[in-house]
Amino acid sequence: MRDANRRAFLKHTGALGAGAVLLPSVASCGPESTIEYGDSGGASSTLTAVIGYGNDGSWDPTQTASAFSMAANHHVYEGLLDTDPISREPYPALATGLPGPRELAGTSWRFTLREGAVFHDGRPVTADDVVFTFDRILAPDTRTLAQGFFAGWLESVRRTGARGVELVLRFPFPEGVSRLTLAKIMPRHVFSRPGAWDEAIKGLAVGSGPYRQTAHHPRSNTTFAAFDGYNGPRPPAFRKMNWLTIVDAAPRVARISGSHAGAQVADNIPYANIEQLRGTGLSVAGAAGMNNLFLMFNTGHRPFDDVRVRQALRYAIDTEKMVEVALKGHGTPASSFLDEGNPAYRRAKTVYDHDPDRARALLKAAGVSGLKVDILSVNVSWIVDCLPTIKASWDAIGVRTTLSPQETTAVFTKLDQKRDYQVVAAASNPNQFGLDADLIMRYNHGPANLWTGYTRWAGAPVARRLFRDMDRATQEPDPELKKAMIQDYVDVVAEQAVLYPVVHNELMTAWDPRGLTGIRAQPYPGINLLQAEPV
Known part of the structure; x- marks a missing residue:
């Protein structure tokens, strides 16, 4: 079962x-x-x-x-x-x-x-x-x-x-x-x-x-x-x-644009196509939230069991360049597991600003050299756009990097089958389930959930302490004290960098206002048409 x-x-x-x-x-x-x-x-x-x-x-x-x-x-x-x-x-x-x-x-x-x-x-x-x-x-x-x-x-x-x-x-x-x-x-x-x-x-x-x-x-x-x-x-x-x-960006955009458009609404609009679509009379709106590109390390595969190696690879990434080039400005480098708009947000004690010298020093301290990394990635279009920045950043500190984008189902089938991997890059958005920080953190870092199993991290002493802290925060009746407790254990998640966002990005939705009303762009994937109506 x-x-x-x-x-x-x-x-x-x-x-x-x-x-x-x-x-x-x-x-x-x-x-x-x-x-x-x-x-x-x-x-x-x-x-x-x-x-x-x-x-x-x-x-x-x-x-x-x-x-x-x-x-x-x-x-x-x-x-x-x-x-x-x-x-x-x-x-x-x-x-x-x-x-x-x-x-x-x-x-x-x-x-x-x-x-x-x-x-x-x-x-x-x-x-x-x-x-x-x-x-x-x-x-x-x-x-x-x-x-x-x-x-x-x-x-x-x-x-x-x-x-x-x-x-x-x-x-x-x-x-x-x-x-x-x-x-x-x-x-x-x-x-x-x-x-x-x-x-x-x-x-x-x-x-x-x-x-x-x-x-x-x-x-x-x-x-x-x-x-x-x-x-x-x-x-x-x-x-x-x-x-x-339609997972691929070009045919998705083609389906909603032009004189023979076959759709009235589409989500996951590429940033490069926003003005083009607006020029054809479509409405295009964005919403920012927890949507993120995350990196997940296999702590059962050395040297990713060493927190210094995980931190080094995070400090190496030029996140500002990723936001500028891949996201066309529609995103922010992660400064916490939570996005800046979340009511429980607080800037984490460990923030991975671009620092290649610190990355090299951490690898040296961990005794790691000549590292080769293959990034197993989902093929969601905006994730694929971000991958070259990660590769260039890691190559620049001497980590030879290859990219292996695949269909999402293929990636997670491998994880479910407990196949070996080094690093996974994928999209996540716990806002699909809700906004409260307790739910968001448990979605990715609960003691018995699949993500924790994927990372092979649940048995680590720091992970066991984290799980106890999460349970205490859940049961705390005072809302402000509960928020502070969550913020404190988010700092632990940031420091450990086992599964952690690289950037939070804005999601774009396009629709034809000549045919639809009541559409609202949402900050998580998909659409909701329960309050939409035909014009």
């Missing part, structure tokens, strides 16, 4: 009528298999979107960190509460209301489900479905990604009636309210079937949200239709949606 769940993480994740469903049995031939459903009407228009990330990652909401599938799941599924895509303020989704101040100060949150809420196969959403979903997340033997966001503070979820549930907390944790959007409620009758979780990994998605998935073609596109049975707070505005996955 655990190996299957590891593969599910980061490989980065339909009704014929009101009372009928066509649930696919996904073929076992791997990611090239497709899922097809029936079609229906609803809403008023058709929208085509271009996503600059692969759609062949896991679609299991309890597991996925895939930018494409996470964005899609917000349209297909609902949590008890969901959050605004920009402010991340919670609002009632399947639940009829938010916890009040007295509940937030306590350890019991009660919710009533929206009357008339149904899944895409026409079956009603019940308290049993909520309990089923949270049992999946909290079960220690499943080791889901979502478990790291809930298990530390949520003890259990129980049924109080056909449409009533109670969440029992280990201690008061008001921050947990905004995390409930990460627990997308899944139909028990669908996902309790043998093999259903493997189907969810490959693309099976059946929720209660405003859109239902109608077809899924890995590495090509995923289509959606308005769900006529939806009666919640974010009704569908488009009759159909077709989301194309």
Whole structure:
């Protein structure tokens, strides 16, 4: 079970009528298999979107960190509460209301489900479905990604009636309210079937949200239709949606520009194309947040077990040049694990300003010479643009560097299979999951999560101390003291540089204002169309 769940993480994740469903049995031939459903009407228009990330990652909401599938799941599924895509303020989704101040100060949150809420196969959403979903997340033997966001503070979820549930907390944790959007409620009758979780990994998605998935073609596109049975707070505005996955920058830009443009909105717009697209009448807007290029070292592969070597390679990178050349000014060198806009941000005690002399001195002190490094990298377009600066910087201090960009799924399959590597360069954005610093830090540095396993670092004494500090901060009731405790352990993460950002960058979204309104650029990958409308 655990190996299957590891593969599910980061490989980065339909009704014929009101009372009928066509649930696919996904073929076992791997990611090239497709899922097809029936079609229906609803809403008023058709929208085509271009996503600059692969759609062949896991679609299991309890597991996925895939930018494409996470964005899609917000349209297909609902949590008890969901959050605004920009402010991340919670609002009632399947639940009829938010916890009040007295509940937030306590350890019991009660919710009533929206009357008339149904899944895409026409079956009603019940308290049993909520309990089923949270049992999946909290079960220690499943080791889901979502478990790291809930298990530390949520003890259990129980049924109080056909449409009533109670969440029992280990201690008061008001921050947990905004995390409930990460627990997308899944139909028990669908996902309790043998093999259903493997189907969810490959693309099976059946929720209660405003859109239902109608077809899924890995590495090509995923289509959606308005769900006529939806009666919640974010009704569908488009009759159909077709989301194309185009990882390469040039064809992605071509698809939204020119007289024969085939899409109305696209994310991950290259900085070099901003003015070109604006010149054709498109709106292009950016948003800054936690999006970052990070380097991850294999501390089980010498000499990367030596903190001096990791620090040396960080000091060697000319981050200002990277921002200027690769990011066209749309970014900042990392001065903390957190971005400067995060409410818990504080400049770290260790900041890796460009200092090649210090880098050489640290390598010499570590007794390292003639080092050769191969950077295993994802092929996300803006990451590929940044890699030459890293290579030139490391070559300049005598570290012979080669670049090995590959598809994201290929990179993380190697990591899941525990293959040896030296350094990984990839994109990350914990803002996909939320804004609170406790969640962000646990996403990458939790004691039992996949990232910590990838780095082979969990057993180090400094790592064990870090995990204890994280637990104490999570349970601290005073908000200001909690923030200070988090800032202190962020300093440890900065000093150790095992998995740490190089730059934080701005993400650009483009859309045709002649056809769409209500689009907001978000500071994490993907798009959210729940408040967009056709013009």
